[in-house]
Amino acid sequence: MNFKYVVVGAGLAGLTMAERIATELNEKVLVIEKRNHIGGNIYDSYNEDGILIHNYGPHIFHTNDRGVYQYLSKFTKWNDFWHRVLTYVDGNLVPMPITVETINKLYNLNLDCSRVDEFLRHQSVEISEIKTSKDVALSKVGQDIYEKIFESYTKKQWGIDPADLDTSVISRIPIRLNRDTRYFSDKYQGMPTHGYTKMCEKMVANKNIKILLNTDYKEVMNDLTYDKLIYTGQTDEFYHHKHGKLSYRSINFAFETFDKEDYQEAPVVNYPNDYDYTRITEFKKLTWQENKKTTICKEFPCDEGEPYYPFPTKECKEQFEHYEEEMKRENKVIFLGRLAEYRYYNMDAVVRRALDTFSDIVAGLK
Numbered sequence: 001m002n003f004k005y006v007v008v009g010a011g012l013a014g015l016t017m018a019e020r021i022a023t024e025l026n027e028k029v030l031v032i033e034k035r036n037h038i039g040g041n042i043y044d045s046y047n048e049d050g051i052l053i054h055n056y057g058p059h060i061f062h063t064n065d066r067g068v069y070q071y072l073s074k075f076t077k078w079n080d081f082w083h084r085v086l087t088y089v090d091g092n093l094v095p096m097p098i099t100v101e102t103i104n105k106l107y108n109l110n111l112d113c114s115r116v117d118e119f120l121r122h123q124s125v126e127i128s129e130i131k132t133s134k135d136v137a138l139s140k141v142g143q144d145i146y147e148k149i150f151e152s153y154t155k156k157q158w159g160i161d162p163a164d165l166d167t168s169v170i171s172r173i174p175i176r177l178n179r180d181t182r183y184f185s186d187k188y189q190g191m192p193t194h195g196y197t198k199m200c201e202k203m204v205a206n207k208n209i210k211i212l213l214n215t216d217y218k219e220v221m222n223d224l225t226y227d228k229l230i231y232t233g234q235t236d237e238f239y240h241h242k243h244g245k246l247s248y249r250s251i252n253f254a255f256e257t258f259d260k261e262d263y264q265e266a267p268v269v270n271y272p273n274d275y276d277y278t279r280i281t282e283f284k285k286l287t288w289q290e291n292k293k294t295t296i297c298k299e300f301p302c303d304e305g306e307p308y309y310p311f312p313t314k315e316c317k318e319q320f321e322h323y324e325e326e327m328k329r330e331n332k333v334i335f336l337g338r339l340a341e342y343r344y345y346n347m348d349a350v351v352r353r354a355l356d357t358f359s360d361i362v363a364g365l366k
Helices: 012-024 066-072 100-107 113-123 133-158 196-203 217-223 314-328 347-365
Strands: 005-008 029-032 044-046 052-054 061-063 085-089 092-096 188-192 209-212 228-231 248-258 268-270 279-282 294-302 333-335
Touching: 005 012, 012 029, 012 196, 012 209, 012 347, 044 196, 052 294, 061 066, 061 347, 066 347, 085 133, 092 100, 100 113, 113 133, 133 294, 188 196
Parallel strands: 005 029, 005 228, 029 209, 085 268, 228 333
Antiparallel strands: 044 052, 061 188, 085 092, 248 294, 268 279, 279 294
16 A cells, blocks of 8 residues: 555644645545554543543643644634542642642642742751752742642652653642642643544544554555655554663553532542552543533553653763654654654644654655
8 A cells, every 4th residue: 555644643733744734735545553543642532330530540721822722723612621639648638739729728828929939938848959859849849838739649640750750740840839729831721622532533534544443553664665654653662662662651540430419629639648549530620511420530650551751861862862863864754743753742842843753844845
């Protein structure tokens, strides 16, 4: 079979590329996906009780990128959802990320916004050179808050001490000197009105797009000819682990349905110090569904399983650099997305990377 473009992986990166190629270039594109569904980790589905669940953990769309928001809005309408997270600390639920409300609840204070900055400065630890996630947390919030909120959660999430993790892990968590308890402060936030899977189905509705599900790309590549391969899978697998197997963190998801309408106070509750799981998601609070039952999901981070998170350590980055050298020598292959580029991307960043990569393809055709 001959396709000018072949995409490996039907996640958000691959689907965006396929949609753009099929629509703007009017070219036929083949998408190969090893799972039995499109959408990658944003895939959602209805369980046996009719509740829309996120099969691979909660995904909340948020961005300041107007272009990305407008692009995805071609394929879905949005519920104006503002995500809020609570964290269970010392027997109390406190807002996350850290805000004035968090500090006041943690320490039974009544500080106003102008005094929280001073409070955190007194708590913070002076560190001459910030090299790790532990350094980031200590320099911003000090030892006590680090232990209450960040240390054990990070250990559960990654399986190692925050002192061994890159600064990027905790740097992504905002600290606000106001009362805004929304988890994200981006201009555009929401949930697809009919779910992510419906959005993805509309993205690939173009007749130029052909999709092979339940297929390992390696099993069919000898039967294909193509001009460009857009690869969104694991780069170490692409190169047969030539420079060793890259480390990823995975998650076991445990779903439970209860015969009651409400389970917890927020869509997501974090458990940094209690239990083996990191958080519980209650999906109805994300999707605005009405149902006499409710479904939750507990997340148990682990080493084995689907590769969800590239491992953020200095050694892993150095290992991936060997693969990057290999990637630079490819003429017919474009490596795109979280797995292929071995870096953490939010949904909007994945779409932006894909849109920009497509623009580069178009520029190369001129």
